[in-house]
Amino acid sequence: xxxxxxxNQDLLWQTDRYESLKLAESPWENNKVSISYxxxxxxxxxxxxxxxxxxxxxxxIDNTYPHDTWTxxxxxxxxxxxxxxxxxxxxxxxxxxxxxxxxxxxxxCSNFKAEVIAIKTALEHIQANQDNSGEEQKYIIFxxxxxALQSLEQTPSDQLSEAMxxxxxxxxxxxxxxxxxxxxxxERADRLAKEGSKLDQTTKSFSYQEVKSVIKGIYSENTNxxxxxxxxxxxxxxxxxxxxxxxxxxxxxxAHQYRMGTSQTPMCECGSSRxxxxxxxxxxxxxxxxxxxxxxxxxxxxQKLWGNEDDLLLTTQFIKQTRLSA
Numbered sequence: 001x002x003x004x005x006x007x008n009q010d011l012l013w014q015t016d017r018y019e020s021l022k023l024a025e026s027p028w029e030n031n032k033v034s035i036s037y038x039x040x041x042x043x044x045x046x047x048x049x050x051x052x053x054x055x056x057x058x059x060x061i062d063n064t065y066p067h068d069t070w071t072x073x074x075x076x077x078x079x080x081x082x083x084x085x086x087x088x089x090x091x092x093x094x095x096x097x098x099x100x101x102x103x104x105x106x107x108x109c110s111n112f113k114a115e116v117i118a119i120k121t122a123l124e125h126i127q128a129n130q131d132n133s134g135e136e137q138k139y140i141i142f143x144x145x146x147x148a149l150q151s152l153e154q155t156p157s158d159q160l161s162e163a164m165x166x167x168x169x170x171x172x173x174x175x176x177x178x179x180x181x182x183x184x185x186x187e188r189a190d191r192l193a194k195e196g197s198k199l200d201q202t203t204k205s206f207s208y209q210e211v212k213s214v215i216k217g218i219y220s221e222n223t224n225x226x227x228x229x230x231x232x233x234x235x236x237x238x239x240x241x242x243x244x245x246x247x248x249x250x251x252x253x254x255a256h257q258y259r260m261g262t263s264q265t266p267m268c269e270c271g272s273s274r275x276x277x278x279x280x281x282x283x284x285x286x287x288x289x290x291x292x293x294x295x296x297x298x299x300x301x302x303q304k305l306w307g308n309e310d311d312l313l314l315t316t317q318f319i320k321q322t323r324l325s326a
Contacts, residue, residue: 035149035174045178053181065140065175068094073122073141074185077105077114077148078193085109086196087118089125090188094138101125102192104199114193115148138171144179144186231309239316246277246315247305252325253280277301280324281315290321 041056042048048056065072072092079085085105092098105117122141131137143149152174177183179190232243245251254275257263268275270286278301280287291298294314299307304315 035152035176037146037149037176039177042178048178050181053178054183057177057181057183061142061175061177065138065173067092067096070094070138070140071126072185073126073139074183074189075115075118075122075141075143076186076189076193077111077116077118077145078190078197079109079111079114080197084197084201085111085114085117086193086199087114087121088189088192088194088196089118089122090185090192091122091125092185099125100188100192102196102199104196104201107201112145112147112151114197115143115145116151118189118193119143119148119152136171139173141172141174142177142183142186143174144177146176149174149176231307231312234309235312235316239313242316242319243305243312246281246319249277251277253277255279277305280322281305281318287318287322290318294318294321 039057039060041060042053045053061072071094074090074092076088077085078088084107087101087103087105089101089103090098091101101121103117103121105114109117119141126139177186179186232240235243249256254263254268255266258266266274268279268284268286270284272285273279273283275284281291281301281304282298294317295304299311303311305312
């Protein structure tokens with residue numbers, strides 16, 4: 001937990017490129033790329049039983065994208081209650097060979113974002129491993145998230161457009177497929193996405209809504225907490241400001257000040273790490289004694305910043321005792 005928080009200490013003010021408002025021109029206009037949101041015979045997924053969904057979907061795949069001429073790519077995303085995300089890609093090449101990819105998509109990650117990253121990862125993999133024989137290749141990407149597919153068509157990110165561009169000379173299609181109906185490739189991608197969410201999470205940027213969702217998730221896991229009863233609001237005004245600054249990373253610590261151009265170094269005075277919120281509250285050897293007195297068991301940073309009123313007061317007391325400015 002501490003590494004994840006340290007990497008994402010300024011999460012509230014970062015902008016997620018996948019959910020930004022900066023639009024790119026649809027990369028497949030006037031090219032051989034199409035997106036299909038329908039399966040013949042399936043009008044409403046909720047009105048079909050699992051067996052019919054599976055039979056009709058597999059029949060459509062076999063008839064429209066035969067394995068001997070199309071490379072089948074199944075993508076899926078997974079989010080562990082907004083705490084860790086994973087992308088899964090299962091590739092079945094037209095020559096019969098198969099590949100699996102499991103990838104971490106970041107500490108705070110929505111299902112939607114994980115789905116989009118899975119598609120982007122699949123595109124990058126195709127680009128990096130294209131057959132240079134000169135023969136036209138056909139790719140079909142199956143995805144069970146209509147929202148992710150619609151986002152590609154309506155507001156593709158710069159990164160997705162960049163990943164797509166080299167592939168436009170090939171035949172490439174996107175096909176929505178229903179989830180949870182035991183389509184083998186989709187089931188495999190789902191398992192890979194869950195595996196990816198368990199890998200070490202890399203630094204990612206987040207939207208405000210993602211941060212809000214993960215905070216809500218932290219509280220909803222414990223029935224003693226309520227998202228609407230954020231204990232920070234029970235504190236005196238000065239202490240509220242301290243906790244808020246520590247939560248957002250907008251504070252006087254060197255790592256943030258360095259990013260703002262007001263500090264010559266992001267490093268802590270102890271010399272062992274960047275002076276971040278997590279480093280200060282959890283690891284810094286300069287304040288081991290203060291932490292030991294206030295937190296004999298040294299709880300994780302989530303409890304220190306989002307716990308009950310007593311937890312938050314201990315954190316503000318720590319800031320006072322260390323004479324650091326938040």
